[in-house]
Amino acid sequence: MAEQRSSQWYAGDDRNAYIHRAWMRRGLPRHAFDGRPHIAIANTASDLTPCNAHFDEVATSVKQGVFEAGGIPVNMPVVSLGETLVRPTAMLWRNMAAMATEEMLRGNPIDGVVLLGGCDKTTPALLMAAASVNLPALVIPGGPMLTxxxxxxxxxxxxxxxxxxxxxxxxxxxxxxxxxxxxxxIRSRGHCNTMGTASTMGLLAEALGMVIPGLAGTPAPDSRLLEASHESGRLAVELVRRGRRPSEILTKAAFHNAVVALSAIGGSTNAVVHLLAIAGRLGVELTLADIDRIGAEVPLLVDLQPAGRFLMEDLHRAGGLRPVLREVRDLLDPTARTVTGSRLVDDLDDAEIWDVEVIRPRSAPIREQAGIAVLTGNLAPSGAVIKPAAASPELLRHRGRAVVFDSIEDMHARIDSPDLDVDADSVLVLRGCGPRGYPGMPEVANMPLPRKLLERGVRDMVRVCDGRMSGTAYGTVVLHVAPEAAAGGPLAVVRDGDPIVLDVAARTITVDVPPGELDRRRPSSALLGGLADPRRGWERLYVDHVMQADTGVDLDFLVGSSGDQVARESH
Incomplete structure (x- = not known):
């Protein structure tokens, strides 16, 4: 076995090695520094991230597994993002959390890492960090709450x-x-129990090969989560000894399989920007067109809210992700491998469906085609997405006049006004909510419907936005419109009354105005006045460097892996 990376800190008898060992000798014996793998536990536990509040207990089980396998576990708290609490939006901080975790992994004497992810942005941020440093790594999804x-x-x-x-x-x-x-x-510890972003990213981490097969979706209070956490600690030591790194697992084939899984489970549209960002950290070519192409023919097999009836506890009871993947095994790329070293497809042989109401067999899907649809047209030249499984079928082909809101504040101020010129066929347009515009691309695309229409029994309308939508939400929502209004996209010049035409089957979203009309228009002062213009700190850095939704909303200088080497040595 090659020399451990941590030996660069601990080996030898010079002053630097002395300092490194001495400061860590607070309970660690001398043989902790004899070449044993040092495994970081990237721990997103925080009382302000309620969905991850149980991770200290999970970390304890990981530690026991690491010790049992002959490694040295080190708890490493990292930036944690509570989706329900962080303002203005947790998405503003995803890249910061990824960057901070990356730098801590690179800058410390660590040979491998166990990533504890749960709430929406924590799992993608950790995967982005691990992909950038490329140290041996695996994920433990924290699991959903009970119903x-x-x-x-x-x-x-x-x-x-x-x-x-x-x-x-x-x-x-x-x-x-x-x-x-x-x-x-909220009945128990754990993240949202619907097929929201947290559930989706936990399951996709397994589909990507970064989780012990069968673990994702285990409810947070279930003792089997602790059992699997112990085993994950053991496996982390093996990953280091075998030199198995994320770049060997997170291949083009792995992302193909994640997109198949995303469609089959009816996962969150937020997964699109996260998969694109993770792929970008590795230099894996993945585009919106790939996501549409791969997912287009995949059936929806999991009957879970918001697209269906059941909840995550039911999915686990019915067999979890593995039987879902078994049903679509012919659509998976068989070359992709997991952290165990085996091929993903080979881990599906004994998977069984235990409740065909929750997990449908391939022969009786909920929908024949369930992929997240990527739309283009003069309203979204670089693309937009819609989740047909969460939309009203009768609205997937629709024409209506635009009712435009220039900001979230504008929408809140006018949406319930009796004087709002809107009817059930109108298309609600909300702009200024993209990566730069707010900033941070908040989950506001599933706008509330006008009160006067709700009172008449209307429960869905076509909505168009350059922001995102909660994975737990539903409705006929076109989102992630790129370029966003703040970046000069056509959404910035749409006016009240413009006919907007949605045709999901044709993959188009257009404004039916004469050629050249949009180019002649200029954004309203209300829109420009509502756009973010931070003067300092992370928000300034973010606005200056964030990319658009079609490439994952990462920062331009973070694209591509940087490896695990530290440029300079201290002392």
Whole structure:
């Protein structure tokens, strides 16, 4: 076995090695520095990230596994992002969390890393960091919460927040009952129990090969999560000894399989920007066109909210991700390998569906074609996305006049006005919400419907936005419009009354105006006045360097792997 990377710090009898060892001798014996692998536990536990609050317990099991395998575990708290709390949006900080984790992995005496990811942005940020440093790594998804109930009905966190909120606005649920449901919404530790971004990215981390097969989707309170965490600690030591690095696992084939999985599980549209960003860190060529092409013919097999009926606890009970992948094995790239060293497709032989209502067999899918659709046209020259599985079928081909909001604040101020010139066929347009515009591309694309239409029974409308949508949300929403309004995209010059034409089957989103008309227009002062213009700090750096949605919303200077070598030595 080659010399461990940590030996660059600890080996020898000079002053530097003395300092490095002495400061770590707070319980570690001398033989901890005799060439044993030092395994970092990139721990996103935080009381301000409630979905990850149990990770200290998970880390303890990882430590035991590392010790058992002859390694030295070191807890390494990293930037944690709580989706429900961080303002203005957790997406603003994903790249910062990835960059900070990358630098800590590179700058410390670490041979390998176990990544503890749960809440939405934590898993992609950790994978982006690991891909950039390319040290042996694997992921432990923190798992979904257990299902809560309200008035005898299971609650899908996130999805039912939107549903109950709209029912309250429509007058069919009292404010008192709405507030009462709050205590039932979050039953246990763990992330959202719908097929939101957290669930999606945990499952896709396994489809990418970065998780022990069968672990993703294990509920957070389930003791089997701790058992698998112990095993992950053991495996991390083996990864170092075998020299198995993320670049060998996160190949083009792995991303192909992740896109197949994304479609089959009905995953979050947020996965698109995360997969593009992770691929960019590795130099793997992945485009929106690839995502559309690979996912287009994949059937939807998992009947989970928001696209279906059940919740993550049900998916785990029904067999989890592996039987889903087994049903679409012919669509997977058989060359992709996992952290175990075996091919992903070879780990599916004994996978079984235990509830065909939750996981449909290939012969009886929920939808024949479930891929996230990529749209282009004069409204989105670089692309936009829509999740057909979460949309109303009758709206997937639609023409309506635009009702334009120049900012989130503008939308909130006018959406419920009785004087708003809107009807059920209108297309709601919200701009200034892209990576640069807000900044951070907030989850506002699934705009609330106008109150006067809700009161008439309308429950879905076509909505268009350069921001994102919560993975727990639903509706006929065209999002990630690129270029965004703040980057000079055509969305910036759409006007009230412009006919907008959506045709998902044709993969188009257009403004039906004469040729050259959009080029002659200039953005409104209201739009320009609402765009972000930070003067300092991370927001300034972000606005100056963030890329567009079609390339993953990473920072331009972070694209490409930088390896694990430190440029200079201290002392």
């Amino acid at each position: 809560g109930t309200f008035r005898g009905t299971p609650l899908g966190c996130g999805t039912d927040v939107w549903r109950l909120s709209e029912e309250t606005r429509a007058g069919t649920l009292s404010r008192e009952q709405f507030t009462r449901s709050e205590s039932a919404m």
